[in-house]
Amino acid sequence: MATTSPPLQISGLDKRKFATLRGQATALGLSTEAYALQLIEEGIVLERRARTETFDQLFAPVQERFRSSKMSEPELSRLVKAARARQQKRLGRKKG
Numbered sequence: 001m002a003t004t005s006p007p008l009q010i011s012g013l014d015k016r017k018f019a020t021l022r023g024q025a026t027a028l029g030l031s032t033e034a035y036a037l038q039l040i041e042e043g044i045v046l047e048r049r050a051r052t053e054t055f056d057q058l059f060a061p062v063q064e065r066f067r068s069s070k071m072s073e074p075e076l077s078r079l080v081k082a083a084r085a086r087q088q089k090r091l092g093r094k095k096g
Contacts, residue, residue: 010036 013021018032025035049058066076 021036022032025032028035030038071079
């Protein structure tokens with residue numbers, strides 16, 4: 001016999017954040033409820049991993065992808081700096 005969970009209600013999420021949640025769900029082809037459930041489930045998994053794995057274990061896939069990309073560290077640094085500059089420009093902040 002399948003068990004069902006009680007409905008989950010979230011209060012305190014302002015209109016702007018809810019609109020963002022709904023927009024992200026739509027972009028993924030999910031209902032807002034399904035997307036919220038997915039985020040909660042992924043959060044539980046991440047929390048469990050954060051408590052049971054070392055940083056090196058968690059970061060190993062990122063390191064492997066970087067190595068296999070053949071990108072140099074200076075190239076990565078330039079890429080990050082360019083992304084930061086674009087973000088600052090987008091936010092209308094002055095360069096510091």
